[in-house]
Amino acid sequence: MGKHTSNFTYSDSFSTKSDDRHATPPFGMQPQYDLQRSTTISCLGHPSHPVQTGEVICRSCGALAAGAHLGIYQIQQLLGRGRSGNAYLAQHQRSKQAVVIKLFAPDPVSMGLWEAARREVRTITALRHPSILPNFSCTAWYPKLPPGTTRPLPDLTAPYIEQDVYLLTLCQYAPITLDHFLAHYQKSKRAIQEQGPRFLGYLLSLIAQAGTALSAAHAHGIAHGALVPGNILLNNQGHLWVADFGLARLHTPSAPYLPPELYGVRDACLQKGTMTPFWEAITPAGDQYMLATLCQQILSQLLLPADYEHLQPILQCALHQHPARRFASIDIFIHELTEQAARPSHTTGHSLRPAFEVLPQQDQPSSGEYSRGYVQLTPPPSEAYEKQHPATANYSLASSLPPSTPADDWEKLGGKFFTSRDYESAVNAYLQALELDVNKYSCWLALGDAYFALERYSGALGAYERAAALNSYDPGVWTNLGTALDALGRHKEALICYERADQLNA
Numbered sequence: 001m002g003k004h005t006s007n008f009t010y011s012d013s014f015s016t017k018s019d020d021r022h023a024t025p026p027f028g029m030q031p032q033y034d035l036q037r038s039t040t041i042s043c044l045g046h047p048s049h050p051v052q053t054g055e056v057i058c059r060s061c062g063a064l065a066a067g068a069h070l071g072i073y074q075i076q077q078l079l080g081r082g083r084s085g086n087a088y089l090a091q092h093q094r095s096k097q098a099v100v101i102k103l104f105a106p107d108p109v110s111m112g113l114w115e116a117a118r119r120e121v122r123t124i125t126a127l128r129h130p131s132i133l134p135n136f137s138c139t140a141w142y143p144k145l146p147p148g149t150t151r152p153l154p155d156l157t158a159p160y161i162e163q164d165v166y167l168l169t170l171c172q173y174a175p176i177t178l179d180h181f182l183a184h185y186q187k188s189k190r191a192i193q194e195q196g197p198r199f200l201g202y203l204l205s206l207i208a209q210a211g212t213a214l215s216a217a218h219a220h221g222i223a224h225g226a227l228v229p230g231n232i233l234l235n236n237q238g239h240l241w242v243a244d245f246g247l248a249r250l251h252t253p254s255a256p257y258l259p260p261e262l263y264g265v266r267d268a269c270l271q272k273g274t275m276t277p278f279w280e281a282i283t284p285a286g287d288q289y290m291l292a293t294l295c296q297q298i299l300s301q302l303l304l305p306a307d308y309e310h311l312q313p314i315l316q317c318a319l320h321q322h323p324a325r326r327f328a329s330i331d332i333f334i335h336e337l338t339e340q341a342a343r344p345s346h347t348t349g350h351s352l353r354p355a356f357e358v359l360p361q362q363d364q365p366s367s368g369e370y371s372r373g374y375v376q377l378t379p380p381p382s383e384a385y386e387k388q389h390p391a392t393a394n395y396s397l398a399s400s401l402p403p404s405t406p407a408d409d410w411e412k413l414g415g416k417f418f419t420s421r422d423y424e425s426a427v428n429a430y431l432q433a434l435e436l437d438v439n440k441y442s443c444w445l446a447l448g449d450a451y452f453a454l455e456r457y458s459g460a461l462g463a464y465e466r467a468a469a470l471n472s473y474d475p476g477v478w479t480n481l482g483t484a485l486d487a488l489g490r491h492k493e494a495l496i497c498y499e500r501a502d503q504l505n506a
């Protein structure tokens with residue numbers, strides 16, 4: 001815990017003694033279930049019920065049994081309950097590595113989307129982004145089948161119709177949730193408030209990590225859909241991960257996270273008994289709203305208003321009721337936030353740049369007018385910034401690229417089309433790039449992703465195979481090959497590819 005002195009450092013305050021690996025985890029997490037001492041086996045539901053030896057899942061409440069084995073993993077404790085299911089801490093029996101098992105019970109409202117969720121999990125995993133929580137697997141699990149029985153995966157094009165099937169995901173364990181983080185620092189509030197801008201910088205560096213994760217997903221046409229505190233995880237070194245890409249959209253988040261433009265969509269989901277309208281409606285602008293909500297919660301819970309009030313205009317822009325009036329991308333939102341934070345606030349005696357004060361609140365532009373409004377309020381990102389963050393540049397096909405453009409530019413253009421979900425145009429742009437440079441590894445991968453998004457799985461497989469021929473040491477390309485083979489129903493070959501990816505990851 002941090003001391004109440006000016007030498008208070010954030011990362012130090014998280015560290016646990018290195019020789020004390022079995023101590024109670026920090027931030028009030030529950031101690032692990034003592035499997036050695038337990039005499040009767042119970043499930044981890046509330047209240048917990050006795051279960052028969054060998055049973056993995058409780059027949060009455062659907063919670064996993066403490067100490068039960070799921071493959072090579074032993075269930076240890078319930079970490080928490082989410083909108084769609086429960087999260088359990090489990091341990092790999094050989095490596096003793098802690099992992100998290102999430103179990104989604106069969107639910108007619110969301111089951112039809114499980115296959116789409118699984119595909120997104122795979123796409124996101126293949127990005128291997130440092131701020132996206134690694135998800136090791138996402139599969140259908142049939143608890144009634146005898147242990148050790150293998151069963152082909154369900155037809156990937158058909159909706160899940162069986163009731164005795166769970167969606168099971170395995171992901172990295174992160175020791176700190178956002179709630180633990182806030183609770184921890186609230187105890188040291190006076191010390192961190194003494195640090196003012198320095199602590200603000202630390203908090204914004206965490207928000208920026210979440211921003212890079214979202215931006216990477218958006219660049220692949222995937223929005224998160226539920227940036228709630230349970231999906232923000234950290235470690236003791238100030239590393240932040242966003243969890244549950246692909247899975248978070250299986251249920252709508254509640255207020256205050258749900259963006260206002262989705263209230264009607266949520267009601268439609270309730271009426272129709274399916275999450276499909278929400279799955280399809282969430283956009284990067286919705287993610288931006290949720291990230292800004294989280295940012296505001298973090299700042300207001302840990303800092304004095306005077307320490308972050310100069311950021312309010314930026315936050316208000318990201319929280320605008322009208323998605324078209326928010327920032328054009330998460331990258332720009334984070335850029336503006338950090339730039340504004342770097343400017344001295346009036347509490348330190350300096351005046352603020354009157355950037356967003358000219359925003360005419362009554363003037364509601366229609367979608368598409370936003371970029372004009374944005375340019376009025378603050379200078380557009382510099383050329384250098386756009387080069388660094390290509391997602392922020394506005395491309396129009398007509399004025400885009402002459403035929404002699406180098407392969408890199410065509411590939412970037414393909415990325416723009418992919419982001420705007422124009423997958424056909426993305427394929428064409430990638431093919432142009434490959435005509436100029438047939439050995440462009442990243443472009444073969446991107447072409448595969450675009451074909452995959454169009455559900456042209458043979459094309460995707462062909463592109464991934466070309467990528468693998470250029471670089472067979474990238475585990476990502478093997479995962480992608482596996483995904484394409486799975487989609488084509490070639491599950492045995494897919495398994496070999498996943499195994500190869502695991503070997504390369506090891």
Ligand SMILES: Nc1ncnc2c1ncn2[C@@H]1O[C@H](COP(=O)(O)OP(=O)(O)OP(=O)(O)O)[C@@H](O)[C@H]1O
Nearest residue numbers: 079080081082083084087100172173174177230231
């Ligand atoms: N990878 C993880 N490492 C550590 N704790 C986790 C992990 N994933 C989830 N948890 C804990 O388990 C709780 C439940 O997680 P779950 O993903 O089921 O729901 P959630 O993220 O809280 O909410 P939602 O269902 O809206 O996404 C989380 O709030 C968090 O406390």
